[in-house]
Amino acid sequence: MASNSFLGFTQRRAFKKLVSNSRGRLYRMAFAWTHDPHLADDLVQQTLYKALRNQRQLKDIGAAEAWLFRILSNCLKDYHRVKREVLSPEELVIVDQKTPEHESGEQQLVNNVRNAVRKLPLAQCQVITLVDLEGFTYATVAETLEIPVGTVMSRLCRGRRALREFLADVWVEPQSGRTATLKRVK
Amino acid sequence: MKKDEYFSEEQLNAFVDGELDPEERSQLYNESAQLAELDLRLCQLRKAKELVRYGYEDVPQPSRGARTKIGRRGYFSTALVATFLLVFGLSVGFLARNYMVEGQADKYFDTAAHPAATTSNYLLHVASGEPAQMLAALQEARHLLESAPAGELRQVEVVANERGLDLLRADVTPFATEITALQASNVVFYACSRTMERLEEKGVEVQLVPNTNSAHTALDRVVTRMKDDWEYIKI
Numbered sequence: 001m002a003s004n005s006f007l008g009f010t011q012r013r014a015f016k017k018l019v020s021n022s023r024g025r026l027y028r029m030a031f032a033w034t035h036d037p038h039l040a041d042d043l044v045q046q047t048l049y050k051a052l053r054n055q056r057q058l059k060d061i062g063a064a065e066a067w068l069f070r071i072l073s074n075c076l077k078d079y080h081r082v083k084r085e086v087l088s089p090e091e092l093v094i095v096d097q098k099t100p101e102h103e104s105g106e107q108q109l110v111n112n113v114r115n116a117v118r119k120l121p122l123a124q125c126q127v128i129t130l131v132d133l134e135g136f137t138y139a140t141v142a143e144t145l146e147i148p149v150g151t152v153m154s155r156l157c158r159g160r161r162a163l164r165e166f167l168a169d170v171w172v173e174p175q176s177g178r179t180a181t182l183k184r185v186k
Numbered sequence: 187m188k189k190d191e192y193f194s195e196e197q198l199n200a201f202v203d204g205e206l207d208p209e210e211r212s213q214l215y216n217e218s219a220q221l222a223e224l225d226l227r228l229c230q231l232r233k234a235k236e237l238v239r240y241g242y243e244d245v246p247q248p249s250r251g252a253r254t255k256i257g258r259r260g261y262f263s264t265a266l267v268a269t270f271l272l273v274f275g276l277s278v279g280f281l282a283r284n285y286m287v288e289g290q291a292d293k294y295f296d297t298a299a300h301p302a303a304t305t306s307n308y309l310l311h312v313a314s315g316e317p318a319q320m321l322a323a324l325q326e327a328r329h330l331l332e333s334a335p336a337g338e339l340r341q342v343e344v345v346a347n348e349r350g351l352d353l354l355r356a357d358v359t360p361f362a363t364e365i366t367a368l369q370a371s372n373v374v375f376y377a378c379s380r381t382m383e384r385l386e387e388k389g390v391e392v393q394l395v396p397n398t399n400s401a402h403t404a405l406d407r408v409v410t411r412m413k414d415d416w417e418y419i420k421i
């Protein structure tokens with residue numbers, strides 16, 4: 001199987017190991033994009049399946065991570081294309097099945113952040129999560145999502161600005177412009 | 187224009203993401219030390235970044251069913267048993283060497299008729315509820331078993347999901363007898379747990395043909411087997 005692969009035997013072994021080890025990271029990303037555990041799991045399965053099936057297309061093992069996330073992004077696009085629906089916040093709250101009364105303070109903050117990210121347009125959400133969660137460079141994000149670097153930067157700006165608005169409740173601004181406290185944060 | 191607005195929002199984001207070149211970064215460091223407004227803007231961006239990380243620091247994955255239970259300890263114990271069997275086999279071979287005279291080996295081991303065993307394994311995936319497709323899957327499984335060259339240790343699995351799950355539902359399948367016969371020939375059948383859950387959510391009680399295994403998802407099984415270099419056939 002896959003004897004004519006662009007990757008050599010050792011690289012193919014490395015690729016399979018990478019695929020196995022990436023499951024958790026792919027799932028976290030899929031969850032951040034959809035906020036639906038079952039859908040996220042399905043997307044990861046499809047991604048891994050496609051990655052293994054199409055591994056011959058991968059010529060450079062160094063680019064494998066970005067390639068995996070690109071497949072994940074394409075799987076999500078396909079899902080929306082087929083379902084012709086965008087998950088609404090109302091639908092997704094039901095999936096959580098948690099109420100604020102049952103949440104600890106920490107969990108509440110986590111939920112607030114997730115709700116804020118959920119409200120972002122998917123394009124901004126994807127850029128922000130790839131940069132902040134995966135630590136991808138702008139160039140890698142551009143390659144992953146198949147968009148120009150300039151678009152990555154503008155989506156990131158708009159997304160972070162929107163997050164600040166959505167998180168206004170937990171966003172405590174400093175009272176004065178110049179304070180020693182802020183500098184200690186750095 | 188205020189002095190802190192010399193820097194665009196894109197530049198500030200690039201700064202907190204480590205995307206600026208050293209010269210620009212140094213300039214921004216210096217300016218932020220002078221300008222409280224600029225410092226504040228950078229702080230806000232860092233906070234947004236940190237909050238996103240915090241929000242997704244711990245995202246538990248759904249249970250992966252039986253596969254997870256195998257885990258490392260399972261592999262370790264399997265390896266231990268395999269090592270024991272290997273040592274045992276070598277010892278028996280060594281002790282029995284005197285009982286076999288030259289030329290007798292061929293009598294016991296027909297090496298010409300049974301060349302070195304190879305593995306060529308197949309996973310068939312059924313997602314269609316059409317009886318013709320189900321039958322095709324079963325026929326293909328039978329054909330794969332029967333066409334294996336002598337000496338080949340061929341394994342065949344059939345995984346069913348979506349409408350294809352009907353193949354493995356005891357009260358629905360028209361092919362229970364064929365499935366039982368294939369199971370007797372070591373064909374292993376897997377039902378997708380996700381599909382079963384969905385049916386049960388709709389109030390459908392799912393009963394599987396005896397000796398059917400369950401996989402977390404059908405794709406999960408496909409991915410696992412593809413990683414093991416099995417051939418995948420979608421019916």
